[in-house]
Amino acid sequence: xxxxxxxxxxxxxxxxxxxxxxxxxxxxxxxxxxxxxxxxxxxxxxxxxxxxxxxxxxxxxxxxxxxxxxxxxxxxxxxxxxxxxxxxxxxxxxxxxxxxxxxxxxxxxxxxxxxxxxxxxxxxxxxxxxxxxxxxxxxxxxxxxxxxxxxxxxxxxxxxxxxxxxxxxxxxxxxxxxxxxxxxxxxxxxxxxxxxxxxxxxxxxxxxxxxxxxxxxxxxxxxxxxxxxxxxxxxxxxxxxxxxxxxxxxxxxxxxxxxxxxxxxxxxxxxxxxxxxxxxxxxxxxxxxxxxxxxxxxxxxxxxxxxxxxxxxxxxxxxxxxxxxxxxxxxxxxxxxxxxxxxxxxxxxxxxxxxxxxxxxxxxxxxxxxxxxxxxxxxxxxxxxxxxxxxxxxxxxxxxxxxxxxxxxxxxxxxxxxxxxxxxxxxxxxxxxxxxxxxxxxxxxxxxxxxxxxxxxxxxxxxxxxxxxxxxxxxxxxxxxxxxxx
Amino acid sequence: xxxxxxxxxxxxxxxxxxxxxxxxxxxxxxxxxxxxxxxxxxxxxxxxxxxxxxxxxxxxxxxxxxxxxxxxxxxxxxxxxxxxxxxxxxxxxxxxxxxxxxxxxxxxxxxxxxxxxxxxxxxxxxxxxxxxxxxxxxxxxxxxxxxxxxxxxxxxxxxxxxxxxxxxxxxxxxxxxxxxxxxxxxxxxxxxxxxxxxxxxxxxxxxxxxxxxxxxxxxxxxxxxxxxxxxxxxxxxxxxxxxxxxxxxxxxxxxxxxxxxxxxxxxxxxxxxxxxxxxxxxxxxxxxxxxxxxxxxxxxxxxxxxxxxxxxxxxxxxxxxxxxxxxxxxxxxxxxxxxxxxxxxxxxxxxxxxxxxxxxxxxxxxxxxxxxxxxxxxxxxxxxxxxxxxxxxxxxxxxxxxxxxxxxxxxxxxxxxxxxxxxxxxxxxxxxxxxx
Numbered sequence: 001x002x003x004x005x006x007x008x009x010x011x012x013x014x015x016x017x018x019x020x021x022x023x024x025x026x027x028x029x030x031x032x033x034x035x036x037x038x039x040x041x042x043x044x045x046x047x048x049x050x051x052x053x054x055x056x057x058x059x060x061x062x063x064x065x066x067x068x069x070x071x072x073x074x075x076x077x078x079x080x081x082x083x084x085x086x087x088x089x090x091x092x093x094x095x096x097x098x099x100x101x102x103x104x105x106x107x108x109x110x111x112x113x114x115x116x117x118x119x120x121x122x123x124x125x126x127x128x129x130x131x132x133x134x135x136x137x138x139x140x141x142x143x144x145x146x147x148x149x150x151x152x153x154x155x156x157x158x159x160x161x162x163x164x165x166x167x168x169x170x171x172x173x174x175x176x177x178x179x180x181x182x183x184x185x186x187x188x189x190x191x192x193x194x195x196x197x198x199x200x201x202x203x204x205x206x207x208x209x210x211x212x213x214x215x216x217x218x219x220x221x222x223x224x225x226x227x228x229x230x231x232x233x234x235x236x237x238x239x240x241x242x243x244x245x246x247x248x249x250x251x252x253x254x255x256x257x258x259x260x261x262x263x264x265x266x267x268x269x270x271x272x273x274x275x276x277x278x279x280x281x282x283x284x285x286x287x288x289x290x291x292x293x294x295x296x297x298x299x300x301x302x303x304x305x306x307x308x309x310x311x312x313x314x315x316x317x318x319x320x321x322x323x324x325x326x327x328x329x330x331x332x333x334x335x336x337x338x339x340x341x342x343x344x345x346x347x348x349x350x351x352x353x354x355x356x357x358x359x360x361x362x363x364x365x366x367x368x369x370x371x372x373x374x375x376x377x378x379x380x381x382x383x384x385x386x387x388x389x390x391x392x393x394x395x396x397x398x399x400x401x402x403x404x405x406x407x408x409x410x411x412x413x414x415x416x417x418x419x420x421x422x423x424x425x426x427x428x429x430x431x432x433x434x435x436x437x438x439x440x441x442x443x444x445x446x447x448x449x450x451x452x453x454x455x456x457x458x459x460x461x462x463x464x465x466x467x468x469x470x471x472x473x474x475x476x477x478x479x480x481x482x483x484x485x486x
Numbered sequence: 487x488x489x490x491x492x493x494x495x496x497x498x499x500x501x502x503x504x505x506x507x508x509x510x511x512x513x514x515x516x517x518x519x520x521x522x523x524x525x526x527x528x529x530x531x532x533x534x535x536x537x538x539x540x541x542x543x544x545x546x547x548x549x550x551x552x553x554x555x556x557x558x559x560x561x562x563x564x565x566x567x568x569x570x571x572x573x574x575x576x577x578x579x580x581x582x583x584x585x586x587x588x589x590x591x592x593x594x595x596x597x598x599x600x601x602x603x604x605x606x607x608x609x610x611x612x613x614x615x616x617x618x619x620x621x622x623x624x625x626x627x628x629x630x631x632x633x634x635x636x637x638x639x640x641x642x643x644x645x646x647x648x649x650x651x652x653x654x655x656x657x658x659x660x661x662x663x664x665x666x667x668x669x670x671x672x673x674x675x676x677x678x679x680x681x682x683x684x685x686x687x688x689x690x691x692x693x694x695x696x697x698x699x700x701x702x703x704x705x706x707x708x709x710x711x712x713x714x715x716x717x718x719x720x721x722x723x724x725x726x727x728x729x730x731x732x733x734x735x736x737x738x739x740x741x742x743x744x745x746x747x748x749x750x751x752x753x754x755x756x757x758x759x760x761x762x763x764x765x766x767x768x769x770x771x772x773x774x775x776x777x778x779x780x781x782x783x784x785x786x787x788x789x790x791x792x793x794x795x796x797x798x799x800x801x802x803x804x805x806x807x808x809x810x811x812x813x814x815x816x817x818x819x820x821x822x823x824x825x826x827x828x829x830x831x832x833x834x835x836x837x838x839x840x841x842x843x844x845x846x847x848x849x850x851x852x853x854x855x856x857x858x859x860x861x862x863x864x865x866x867x868x869x870x871x872x873x874x875x876x877x878x879x880x881x882x883x884x885x886x887x888x889x890x891x892x893x894x895x896x897x898x899x900x901x902x903x904x905x906x907x908x909x910x911x912x913x914x915x916x917x918x919x920x921x922x
Contacts, residue, residue: 283722323721323722324722325722325723370636378722378723382722382723382725382726383664383675383684383685383686383726383729384664384684384686384726384729384730384732384733385664385675385686385687385688385730385733386726387723387726387727387729387730388694388695388696388697388730388733388734391696391697391698392697395697395698442715442716442718443716445715446712446713446715446716447712449708449711449712449715450708450709450712451708452708471698472698472705472709475697475698475709475712476712476713476716479713479716480713480716480717481716481717481721481723481724482716484723485721485722485723
């Protein structure tokens with residue numbers, strides 16, 4: 001039986017375009033971001049404002065977040081290492097702090113585009129948060145990415161590639177004269193800049209490692225990064241169009257020239273343009289879109305803002321609404337935002353702010369086990385196991401089952417706009433509040449099937465639909481294509 | 487081969503530590519991480535790391551068929567300490583503190599013997615249902631856990647596609663049934679099983695359930711109907727929903743049914759995790775859903791230190807756990823063993839010579855154990871390359887048998903309809919005669 005929509009217009013609902021901007025460019029629709037967007041005048045104006053995050057007034061709660069992770073933020077690498085050795089706090093716990101902190105920022109920050117791009121660049125220039133040695137510097141690496149996420153790629157690359165966290169993660173610190181470790185030299189080309197399609201040779205990989213050799217870390221002691229000429233391998237190098245005599249044991253300037261060369265290489269522009277297009281537009285972006293973005297990226301001197309502006313202004317961006325798959329992490333953040341969950345200052349080890357990453361039902365943020373960073377493409381996240389895991393996550397958050405401490409959930413009664421309301425009107429209100437869209441006959445039908453009441457059923461706070469059944473209603477809204485795509 | 491120690495970065499969540507300095511700390515971390523996850527009750531179902539493709543028609547695996555159980559002994563097990571070459575004096579020279587004495591070995595022949603903690607499996611050896619192949623591994627040494635695991639499990643160096651050999655193997659029949667290849671014991675899907683053919687990774691079988699629809703009651707029925715309504719039509723995740731629903735329909739009754747094995751499995755200690763996974767595997771096999779491959783991770787074998795002797799240490803403890811759990815599984819299967827072949831694999835073996843911490847650093851050649859149906863057991867296979875004098879600091883056990891030829895032989899005999907050239911491209915098939 002076809003059900004009818006019973007509109008509840010008192011609850012304002014974003015336009016498709018507004019929702020598109022929140023879901024793609026931000027970390028998901030929420031009532032507060034919707035409000036900010038209306039205040040800005042248009043989605044485009046909101047986006048333009050978001051590109052200068054320092055001008056966006058940060059949410060009070062988001063400003064407090066760094067203080068909830070004091071140890072991870074302020075312990076020196078020496079302290080971190082010794083706490084791990086003494087079994088006071090393990091590297092994996094520091095790593096989870098960063099993952100949890102990142103999730104909470106995405107949920108609560110008003111600087112939504114920045115948070116999204118921090119995620120993007122952190123995965124592009126991936127350093128595993130719990131990697132064997134890199135974890136001791138991983139918080140500071142995150143700050144580096146944050147600083148450049150809306151800046152210039154050439155500057156971000158220079159700081160990231162030579163950051164101690166990266167040097168530790170990809171073994172460059174182990175390089176010795178005459179036998180440089182090729183790990184970072186290779187990934188710098190393959191993952192971080194030009195990509196394999198650029199056609200570099202194995203000899204170029206070796207030369208890349210040669211150039212990077214000398215950049216090391218005083219591991220197990222001060223953990224400071226330093227340049228050790230005794231570890232640098234000299235001799236002429238050639239990588240694609242970059243050549244250097246590399247005669248001096250001090251090749252710091254050569255390294256910087258090399259990184260600048262790679263950042264501005266056309267293949268890098270193409271690589272990054274494609275990644276941005278996959279993240280923000282389509283699993284299979286058109287050649288035209290990629291070329292257009294690559295051109296802006298290069299012409300602007302690797303300016304990320306300019307590239308993002310071009311992406312948002314591109315007709316393909318506007319046309320691409322709604323059929324990208326949310327990753328499990330995106331899904332978690334979007335769910336917390338949709339349900340208007342309020343995370344509280346953590347009081348114990350089981351508080352939301354301490355265990356949020358386990359609730360994701362997938363790999364925690366920045367814990368991707370390989371150097372290539374967590375993938376974006378929809379096909380990567382379409383396994384049956386992912387569906388069951390995300391459903392479980394929706395219910396845990398929807399019902400407030402877990403995490404249950406250090407968080408404020410809204411129950412069914414809190415979602416009632418009036419003391420008494422028809423079920424079909426309530427469904428429309430819930431869709432507007434939680435999904436940022438009006439209800440459809442399909443969703444009204446599915447909710448009625450789920451709870452076993454007709455659309456005319458009168459719901460009050462004491463009705464079981466607003467009580468134990470409420471999570472089953474949320475299950476219809478959240479375990480759905482409407483919520484799990486962006 | 488390279489002699490410098492090139493230990494590529496990897497994470498504590500994906501495997502054990504790399505460096506001597508770290509071995510203990512991060513091994514602990516991994517344990518605690520896993521315990522933390524278990525305590526949080528959040529390890530339920532993993533996300534496939536790789537692309538899953540779906541076809542419109544689902545082809546299920548065939549009931550009554552053969553089953554392959556792959557035990558991944560992660561961290562690099564010391565093959566020389568499990569299948570001990572007591573006839574090679576180099577072994578005893580290289581390991582003055584930690585060598586396994588000849589007189590303690592079980593299932594001895596004139597040259598090899600098994601670690602005494604393998605005793606629970608001696609009956610299988612005697613019955614001709616357990617064999618060992620030595621000096622196996624990658625054709626070229628790779629001492630990085632991370633990239634060696636990738637290489638071993640992808641097993642197709644010519645292709646960029648992230649697809650494991652198990653995924654290729656089960657995909658050859660055109661199956662789209664995610665229960666054809668199942669990874670148990672960790673929520674993370676390892677490379678060997680990941681790829682375009684749908685597979686599933688869960689800690690425990692009991693966790694394959696759709697929340698809110700996991701009972702045979704009216705509310706579950708209503709929810710499934712509502713979800714069917716919501717997911718009707720075309721969307722990027724539509725096929726994933728339908729596949730999840732199919733998986734649950736197939737496995738949920740099993741997941742809900744308490745399983746009573748015919749023997750008691752060991753609980754607690756080093757045997758516990760493997761025991762649980764194998765118990766679930768036995769349940770799956772008896773339920774006969776058409777599962778062809780079960781993959782299980784066991785142990786953190788990266789023993790740079792705390793390797794120990796027969797009296798103490800991680801090595802004897804882990805081997806004992808392994809042997810007790812596998813013993814229970816094989817007994818529990820009973821006559822069904824004729825359909826089930828178990829094979830062990832590890833990313834690399836360890837250095838011949840013990841290090842300053844009485845442990846072993848990363849090496850090259852290793853052993854593989856093959857047990858169960860179709861095995862020509864009770865014998866040691868392979869070509870022994872010799873261990874040198876045992877005084878060479880960087881010496882490894884050389885590889886004389888490509889690990890893909892051991893797996894290939896198992897596949898050729900147990901799944902003769904699968905093209906080896908498709909599962910292991912570029913390998914010249916040279917069986918060692920391990921299988922009947």
